[in-house]
Amino acid sequence: MNSLKSLLPLSALLITSHAMAAEETPNGQWSGEGELGYVAARGNTETETVTGKLTFGLKTENWTHELGLSALRTIAEDPDTGEEEETADRYQVTGQSNYRFDERRYIFGAFRYEEDQFSGYENQSALTAGYGHAFYDSKELMLKLEIGAGQRWSELDTGEEIEESIVRLRGDHAWQIADNARWTNELLVESGEDNTFSEFSTGLKFDLNSKLAFKFAYVVRENSDVPADREKRDTLTTINLVFAF
Numbered sequence: 556m557n558s559l560k561s562l563l564p565l566s567a568l569l570i571t572s573h574a575m576a577a578e579e580t581p582n583g584q585w586s587g588e589g590e591l592g593y594v595a596a597r598g599n600t601e602t603e604t605v606t607g608k609l610t611f612g613l614k615t616e617n618w619t620h621e622l623g624l625s626a627l628r629t630i631a632e633d634p635d636t637g638e639e640e641e642t643a644d645r646y647q648v649t650g651q652s653n654y655r656f657d658e659r660r661y662i663f664g665a666f667r668y669e670e671d672q673f674s675g676y677e678n679q680s681a682l683t684a685g686y687g688h689a690f691y692d693s694k695e696l697m698l699k700l701e702i703g704a705g706q707r708w709s710e711l712d713t714g715e716e717i718e719e720s721i722v723r724l725r726g727d728h729a730w731q732i733a734d735n736a737r738w739t740n741e742l743l744v745e746s747g748e749d750n751t752f753s754e755f756s757t758g759l760k761f762d763l764n765s766k767l768a769f770k771f772a773y774v775v776r777e778n779s780d781v782p783a784d785r786e787k788r789d790t791l792t793t794i795n796l797v798f799a800f
Contacts, residue, residue: 587611590770592795604629604643606793619661623649627791645671653687661687663701665723667745674789675781679752681707681745683723697729707747712782719747735762751779760797768797 590608608625629643651665668680685703692699703723710716724744731737737760745752758772774791781787 584615585611585613587800589798589800590795591798592793594793602629602631602642606791606795608795617655619653619655621649621651623647641672643673645669645674658692659689661689663687663703665703665705673785674778675712675785676778677710677712679707679709681705681721681723683721683745685723687725695731697727699725699727701725701727707745709750717749719749721745721747736760737762749780751777753777766799768799770795770797 588608588610590606592604592606594604595602604627606625606627609623611622613620625645625647627643627645629641630639631642632639647667647669649665649667651663653661653663655661662685664682664684666680666682668678669676670678683703683705685701685705687699687701690698690700701724705721705723706718707721708716708718722745724742724746726740726742728740729737730739738758739760740757741755743752743754754774754776756772756774758770760768760770762768770793772791772793772795774793775788776790777788779787
């Protein structure tokens with residue numbers, strides 16, 4: 556599976572280069588995190604999966620800006636023919652800007668763009684705005700809830716294009732359960748008349764030092780309306796190496 560193995564050094568280089576760029580920022584306000592995961596299965600099935608994720612954040616007196624990039628690719632070998640084929644191929648870009656009125660209340664604008672070749676949708680993009688509230692916001696405990704509305708544009712595998720108004724709900728939770736262990740949970744729901752997209756992720760991160768950590772994560776994603784030959788729900792369990800910068 557040379558095609559997938561070639562992605563590993565490239566992914567590592569991408570994360571390292573972004574980390575170096577962030578550390579060289581003169582004002583020192585940028586922060587971020589990169590994740591890289593690899594899973595190989597051998598025996599009755601031959602599969603290889605690579606996952607990657609980059610998140611960036613910038614915080615000023617009243618503004619917070621966040622940008623996220625993620626990718627997933629799985630190559631499986633047909634046991635009968637020995638040929639390789641993709642069974643998962645997904646890329647996502649997300650962004651959000653918050654304007655804080657005080658330590659608890661803020662308004663936000665957010666976007667999400669995704670390409671997933673095996674979801675029944677060629678791509679989905681959404682623009683939303685709304686209100687958020689931080690019930691807890693410390694290193695030990697964080698809980699934020701957001702509600703908003705906006706517009707989503709979807710293109711199906713069939714070529715059909717759908718534009719619809721959506722309601723957006725998001726919850727973000729983190730708990731520092733030990734000096735070197737942090738539990739995180741995030742829920743995103745975008746609900747429209749034609750389709751409801753939802754994603755829930757939970758993870759447990761163990762710090763090795765100030766820059767490196769291991770993270771165990773479980774992600775559930777669902778589209779309520781998909782073609783008959785597609786599953787509504789996808790799940791992913793990963794063990795990732797995390798780079799903090």
